[in-house]
Amino acid sequence: xxxxxxxxxxxxxxxxxxxxxxxxxxxxxxxxxxxxxxxxxxxxxxxxxxxxxxxxxxxxxxxxxxxxxxxxxxxxxxxxxxxxxxxxxxxxxxxxxxxxxxxxxxxxxxxxxxxxxxxxxxxxxxxxxxxxxxxxxxxxxxxxxxxxxxxxxxxxxxxxxxxxxxxxxxxxxxxxxxxxxxxxxxxxxxxxxxxxxxxxxxxxxxxxxxxxxxxxxxxxxxxxxxxxxxxxxxxxxxxxxxxxxxxxxxxxxxxxxxxxxxxxxxxxxxxxxxxxxxxxxxxxxxxxxxxxxxxxxxxxxxxxxxxxxxxxxxxxxxxxxxxxxxxxxxxxxxxxxxxxxxxxxxxxxxxxxxxxxxxxxxxxxxxxxxxxxxxxxxxxxxxxxxxxxxxxxxxxxxxx
Amino acid sequence: xxxxxxxxxxxxxxxxxxxxxxxxxxxxxxxxxxxxxxxxxxxxxxxxxxxxxxxxxxxxxxxxxxxxxxxxxxxxxxxxxxxxxxxxxxxxxxxxxxxxxxxxxxxxxxxxxxxxxxxxxxxxxxxxxxxxxxxxxxxxxxxxxxxxxxxxxxxxxxxxxxxxxxxxxxxxxxxxxxxxxxxxxxxxxxxxxxxxxxxxxxxxxxxxxx
Numbered sequence: 029x030x031x032x033x034x035x036x037x038x039x040x041x042x043x044x045x046x047x048x049x050x051x052x053x054x055x056x057x058x059x060x061x062x063x064x065x066x067x068x069x070x071x072x073x074x075x076x077x078x079x080x081x082x083x084x085x086x087x088x089x090x091x092x093x094x095x096x097x098x099x100x101x102x103x104x105x106x107x108x109x110x111x112x113x114x115x116x117x118x119x120x121x122x123x124x125x126x127x128x129x130x131x132x133x134x135x136x137x138x139x140x141x142x143x144x145x146x147x148x149x150x151x152x153x154x155x156x157x158x159x160x161x162x163x164x165x166x167x168x169x170x171x172x173x174x175x176x177x178x179x180x181x182x183x184x185x186x187x188x189x190x191x192x193x194x195x196x197x198x199x200x201x202x203x204x205x206x207x208x209x210x211x212x213x214x215x216x217x218x219x220x221x222x223x224x225x226x227x228x229x230x231x232x233x234x235x236x237x238x239x240x241x242x243x244x245x246x247x248x249x250x251x252x253x254x255x256x257x258x259x260x261x262x263x264x265x266x267x268x269x270x271x272x273x274x275x276x277x278x279x280x281x282x283x284x285x286x287x288x289x290x291x292x293x294x295x296x297x298x299x300x301x302x303x304x305x306x307x308x309x310x311x312x313x314x315x316x317x318x319x320x321x322x323x324x325x326x327x328x329x330x331x332x333x334x335x336x337x338x339x340x341x342x343x344x345x346x347x348x349x350x351x352x353x354x355x356x357x358x359x360x361x362x363x364x365x366x367x368x369x370x371x372x373x374x375x376x377x378x379x380x381x382x383x384x385x386x387x388x389x390x391x392x393x394x395x396x397x398x399x400x401x402x403x404x405x406x407x408x409x410x411x412x413x414x415x416x417x418x419x420x421x422x423x424x425x426x427x428x
Numbered sequence: 429x430x431x432x433x434x435x436x437x438x439x440x441x442x443x444x445x446x447x448x449x450x451x452x453x454x455x456x457x458x459x460x461x462x463x464x465x466x467x468x469x470x471x472x473x474x475x476x477x478x479x480x481x482x483x484x485x486x487x488x489x490x491x492x493x494x495x496x497x498x499x500x501x502x503x504x505x506x507x508x509x510x511x512x513x514x515x516x517x518x519x520x521x522x523x524x525x526x527x528x529x530x531x532x533x534x535x536x537x538x539x540x541x542x543x544x545x546x547x548x549x550x551x552x553x554x555x556x557x558x559x560x561x562x563x564x565x566x567x568x569x570x571x572x573x574x575x576x577x578x579x580x581x582x583x584x585x586x587x588x589x590x591x592x593x594x595x596x597x598x599x600x601x602x603x604x605x606x607x608x609x610x611x612x613x614x615x616x617x618x619x620x621x622x623x624x625x626x627x628x629x630x631x632x633x634x635x636x637x638x
Binding site for chain 2: 140145146
């Protein structure tokens with residue numbers, strides 16, 4: 029039986045009424061946030077000190093530039109190259125006896141200007157060897173790569189494919205390299221994985237690739253950024269909560285333990301960064317650059333410390349994450365800002381290179397089924413029986 | 429492959445006079461479809477083309493040309509509102525040339541094996557990925573010396589008005605003959621014989637030969 033929508037419609041009406049009711053409160057919070065931003069920007073050094081001395085239960089953006097900055101973009105170079113990488117995967121299916129997973133990376137390299145051109149390709153790789161499908165510690169502990177960990181592995185492969193694109197004939201054109209989603213491997217910050225997993229995936233994986241890209245810059249002009257559409261982050265709002273806190277040395281546990289909704293900071297808390305910047309920025313403008321104070325970044329990223337800014341596009345505010353070496357190089361920062369705007373303009377609201385990389389990478393439901401059928405067929409031809417679980421067979425047969 | 433390298437790679441042809449334009453992507457006994465190597469560079473309607481066959485070369489007439497998205501689920505959208513030309517649209521969106529494809533469909537009208545020309549369907553269809561060449565003027569002239577291929581065209585059941593294809597084919601072919609008018613008169617007589625029971629259709633085709 030499929031979902032009975034007639035039983036849901038009344039609940040959807042209630043959902044709409046609930047959102048409407050919250051709208052006035054949301055607008056009030058945005059107004060307070062704008063005021064808080066202006067007054068906190070007046071003494072940026074005091075704010076930095078307050079951030080450093082604070083003990084909060086939420087993640088706070090680190091201020092770098094004047095936090096109320098509204099920076100228009102420089103004109104984008106007519107000649108530049110955009111390289112984007114995106115991936116999708118087929119996870120280990122525990123209902124199948126063949127233990128393997130697949131990562132498909134899509135690459136789009138688009139050259140603009142005097143000599144326009146495009147290269148679109150996908151690189152699918154099947155992982156099945158014992159040393160490929162698990163992460164093993166020196167003392168023999170094993171963590172299988174599947175689920176959330178496979179998502180991280182995919183992010184690393186997306187970044188590695190960008191490194192591969194560097195091994196091309198040298199070009200004097202500015203290059204913007206784009207990834208989709210966050211450069212911060214958040215799930216590794218949650219301390220649910222042992223250190224050897226973090227070392228393997230982050231320190232010896234993702235960050236090594238970021239280092240290789242970093243060492244290629246700034247000659248030729250090469251910037252790396254990740255693009256987060258419709259971001260849900262609240263780090264800048266949290267910074268304003270901290271700025272509005274009446275205590276000079278903010279300590280949530282000491283002063284506000286057990287208090288909700290009545291704290292001074294609740295006047296701005298509860299909205300998203302993108303809601304603030306949608307109000308504040310004009311189309312094309314970027315916000316100030318902030319640093320991420322996430323524990324995984326401060327602990328491991330070092331020279332690749334993640335910075336971010338928000339940029340107002342025609343249809344949304346996007347969060348752009350960049351490594352420190354891009355944030356602190358004025359030309360690379362300008363290239364990132366202007367090229368992302370140009371990419372969104374060409375891509376009808378979303379960076380066209382990322383969109384095409386996604387199209388190359390996407391693995392749909394039909395592809396998944398065909399993949400498993402092909403695995404079964406090839407194994408069968410080799411005389412290897414591939415049993416699947418009764419549950420999997422039951423879902424496929426759908427008998428009455 | 430680098431963009432520059434890719435650009436410098438042109439399709440290899442058997443010799444300099446042959447123009448290779450694409451390869452077979454779908455084939456049956458009576459027709460085949462081919463994908464062009466370059467966007468919008470399909471042979472014209474009615475053009476005589478050839479591809480590898482067994483035992484000889486399969487000859488056919490182009491009856492439909494289509495340019496569309498390579499991926500069925502992706503619709504082409506207008507992009508040039510603020511630009512001055514189609515070329516500017518492609519320069520501003522270089523990915524387009526990789527996402528669009530020009531295909532053409534060909535009705536098989538015979539087979540050429542050495543000096544023998546057969547005006548009937550070959551025993552086996554063209555093989556997928558066989559290269560497709562535009563016939564050279566001397567090949568067109570040689571193949572159309574006999575008009576027996578017209579019977580296959582006249583009886584073809586296709587979505588494109590077949591009489592348009594016949595007329596285009598004959599007009600193109602006439603240019604390769606020393607006396608174009610004499611060729612068209614001869615073709616007109618052959619059509620009159622074949623369409624003797626359908627005067628309206630005959631008149632319609634003959635009007636298109638002028």
